[in-house]
Amino acid sequence: MFLKVAIALYNKQRMITDAKSEIEALRKTLRHHEYLYYVLDKPEITDAEYDQLMRKLQELEAAHPELITPDSPTQRVGGKPREGFVKVQHSTPMLSLDNALNEGEMRDFDRRVRQLLGGAPYRYVAELKLDGLSMAAHYREGLFVRAITRGDGIVGEDVTENARTIRSLPLRVSNGIPEFEVRGEVIMNRQAFERLNAERDQLGLSRFANPRNAAAGSIRVLEPQITASRRLHFYAYFLLINGEPAHESHWESLEALNRFGFKVNPHRRLCAGLEEVLDFYREWEGRREELPYEIDGIVVKIDSVAQQRQLGWTAKAPRWAIAFKYAARQAETVVEGIEVQVGRTGALTPVARLRPVEVGGVTVSRATLHNEDEIERLGLEIGDSVIIERSGDVIPKVVRVSSPGSPRQPFRMPSHCPVCGGKVVREEGEVASRCINTNCPARLKESILHFASRGVMDIDGMGEALVDQLVDRGLVKSLVDIYKLTASQLIPLERMGKKSAEKLLANIERSKQLPLPRVLSALGIRFVGERTAVLLAEAFGSLDAIAAADVETLQRAEEVGPKVAQSIYQFFREPRNIELVEGLRKAGLKFEHKVRKKKGPLQGLTFVLTGTLPTLTREEAKARIEAAGGKVAGSVSKLTDYVVAGEKAGSKLDKAKALGIKIIDEQQLLELTGERASS
Ligand SMILES: [Zn+2]
Structure with missing residues (x-):
């Protein structure tokens, strides 16, 4: 009997020891590759291979949480800044230089x-x-x-x-x-x-x-x-x-x-x-x-x-x-014309065509003007002399008009799309004018580039030159077609060989493994960037749940307000988009999301904060609710469980009252989170 227990204990101990050495070996390997990639810029393995090692480590650590250490490569994204950002004194002053x-x-x-x-x-x-x-x-x-x-x-x-x-x-x-x-x-x-x-x-x-x-x-x-x-x-x-x-x-x-x-x-x-x-x-x-x-x-x-x-x-x-x-990199030149580019959402961006000029060793012939309002702010007309500047952008910007041209000619946003001839509309309260033809090739090209870009679906090799050919030759008519491409279609294209075609197809195949937030941001829904995509995936757990949700339910996700919710709702009601989603499902993209279950007394409860609380800042209150498993939403809806009201609470409080939602103060919140005993 005693022996049995001893053997069982020994085996358990050995399993833990094995896991421990495997975890340590994996960490060592990952650290080595992080160093090669991020410090020396000389990667030896592909991103996918790296991700695979990382996933393996994550799985092992999930099975043995007692073996997680703060220096593990998995712990780079973990905690939240505790209470906003705490001020800390430096060991010795970090003074600036003359x-x-x-x-x-x-x-x-x-x-x-x-x-x-x-x-x-x-x-x-x-x-x-x-x-x-x-x-x-x-x-x-x-x-x-x-x-x-x-x-x-x-x-x-x-x-x-x-x-x-x-x-x-x-x-x-x-x-x-x-x-x-x-x-x-x-x-x-x-x-x-x-x-x-x-x-x-x-x-x-x-x-x-x-x-x-x-x-x-x-x-x-x-x-x-x-x-x-x-x-x-x-x-x-x-x-x-x-x-x-x-x-x-x-x-x-x-x-x-x-x-x-x-x-x-x-x-x-x-x-x-x-x-x-x-x-x-x-x-x-x-x-x-x-x-x-x-x-x-x-x-x-x-x-x-x-x-x-x-x-x-x-x-x-x-x-x-x-x-x-170094001297600021500015130069003076003449705006010879203003062209219009069409982006992914159909937004028309005016770009100044410049008399070529050298700025800091580079010849510049174009400068972005962002939108009509910017042109108005600059007081710019075609023919004017302008000062341009290069900073971070590869496309430089116009700083100011240095002298009006003569003759000069004001710019007008075209009423029809320069690419497809579709109607151009500028909606109330928007800075951008848009081509509203959803089949506009310019929009499709931009959508593909966005879809394939790094941080979205990571399809290396799908650059501008290739996308132009794919769309112009009718090989890709919708994002779904990316997953239908074959080697025999790709190989005849310019600057494509058998090898690069195979590589591209492998990259496309690999993108299917990316998690739901990537898929969500790849769809190109207006106002849904990477952060919102993560929050939506966390809140709903699957693409179908998000697609099925009404505007009110969507606002359950953190930081999703009425405007964003409306945009998501509309997106999934468009027949064209439904078709896209179904196509991507068939292609095998990830539509499910493992929601990290947060346990705590507030699990499943949604809070809205309003007004100034007596001791907690809004960030602190939010952190405590989340630490206790609750969620904080930006606006009050019938799905809100509690409104935490402080001084000078505004319209959110009125709405809560109207909807009959329970209103509590900071003291009651702290009692709910279990941080302060009821008194
Ligand atoms: Zn168009």
């Missing part, structure tokens, strides 16, 4: 350095100045524990959960240093930036002005899943222990960061003096276009930390470092 705007100012800086160092030899380290947001990442016992934004330099915000999603930020570092801090820049690549803005256009949201704003906005969203989807990068440039440089030379510090597995910009140079710095500056001024991200200058630092200390600080900035900026 600027040198031209060579003269750079020479002045060098002269001061030479004087202050009293003739001693010195070296500079020149690095590219990435245009992003500075952040400090803290490690304890080799584990990533906290990330703080620069903020005002003294106090920043705790963005740990969001920073965790940045794949080039290691969650574990084995360097034997018990506690250290890595400062660096969070950036968004140009390509990711453009994709994000294109998506925001389609959703009717305002565009980010440049990749820096986009990166800053992405690290500060309250949903780590969104941060994860934004594909940010972290480039490390300072290694600190107790707020002090860890090495006696800045260059050594960068090398050490590199060895520890951080992404350190490879474009850096140890310079013997000012002339070498100037060479580096000029070299990268010419080569900036080769980079996948924006730079706005170079950073020049004294290499020796002892000399840095000797030079010290002014009230605002160190005397041992300077940002040597």
Whole structure:
């Protein structure tokens, strides 16, 4: 008897030990590939292979939750920022640098350095100045524990959960240093930036002005899943222990960061003096276009930390470092015409045709004008001279009219679609005019590109040139046709061979495995971007449930208001879209979603918050309701269970009263969540 129990115990122990070693081996493999992909930009396996390993690890961890550790690659997207963003003081100030705007100012800086160092030899380290947001990442016992934004330099915000999603930020570092801090820049690549803005256009949201704003906005969203989807990068440039440089030379510090597995910009140079710095500056001024991200200058630092200390600080900035900026890339030219492009939702975008002009080493002949309102705001007419600027966009923008043309001719939005001749309509309250022909080839091409894009259905190889051929030759008349393509149809196309056709078909096949939120955002429903798609999938669990829901029920999903609900409802009532959905179902796409069951006292209950609560902020109240398994909706409907009302509650309270919904205060909410005993 005793022996049996002992054997059973032994077997159980052995199973756990086996799982443990398998989990550890998988984590090691995943970390290695993350490093190759995100830090070195040299992947050795495909995304699909990576996903497969990740899924395997997720399954094992789900079976053995006791073995989950915070540095597991599965834990990049997990928690929520706890209570909004907590303010945290930096170990030592993260002050900004003084600027040198031209060579003269750079020479002045060098002269001061030479004087202050009293003739001693010195070296500079020149690095590219990435245009992003500075952040400090803290490690304890080799584990990533906290990330703080620069903020005002003294106090920043705790963005740990969001920073965790940045794949080039290691969650574990084995360097034997018990506690250290890595400062660096969070950036968004140009390509990711453009994709994000294109998506925001389609959703009717305002565009980010440049990749820096986009990166800053992405690290500060309250949903780590969104941060994860934004594909940010972290480039490390300072290694600190107790707020002090860890090495006696800045260059050594960068090398050490590199060895520890951080992404350190490879474009850096140890310079013997000012002339070498100037060479580096000029070299990268010419080569900036080769980079996948924006730079706005170079950073020049004294290499020796002892000399840095000797030079010290002014009230605002160190005397041992300077940002040597590039001139803004603007140019003047003439608007020769205004063309109109048709997007996925049928939106017509005016684009200025420019007399070709060189801006920062690139010849520019087009600039986006966004919409009619923008043209009006600029006071622009065809024939005018304008100042254009290149920032993050590949398509530059018009900053202002520098002198009116003569003659000049006002622009009128065409009344018919330039692609299909269909009617163009501008609806009340909308900035965009749209082609309303749902069969418009321009709309179809855009829908296919959106459907296949990265972060949606990830069909690599389905680019613009191919999509043009597919639509023009009638091979793809609807999104469903993507799944009917055959090698014999593809091989005769331009720039297509047997090999690339097979590769493309494999990518198409693989896209069928993507989860429901991807499918939902691939459909191109207006106002349904990646975040809304995730929330809808979580709330309803299947595409059929979403398609069947009425406008009221749809608002049960978090953050889905009447406008979004209306758009979803309408979408699934269009015969053409029903046909599309059925076709995709037959093709074998994922229509079901495993809803992560949240258990708690508020499970299944929907809350609406209104007014100012006495102690909790809205975010805090929301976090507590969700932690207890409840949901928070944006508007009151008959499906609302409770309205939590504070001071100055508005129309939501009136609606709740009218519908007879139970109204509670903060105290009662806390009792319901079980955080405070009834008194
Ligand atoms: Zn059209």
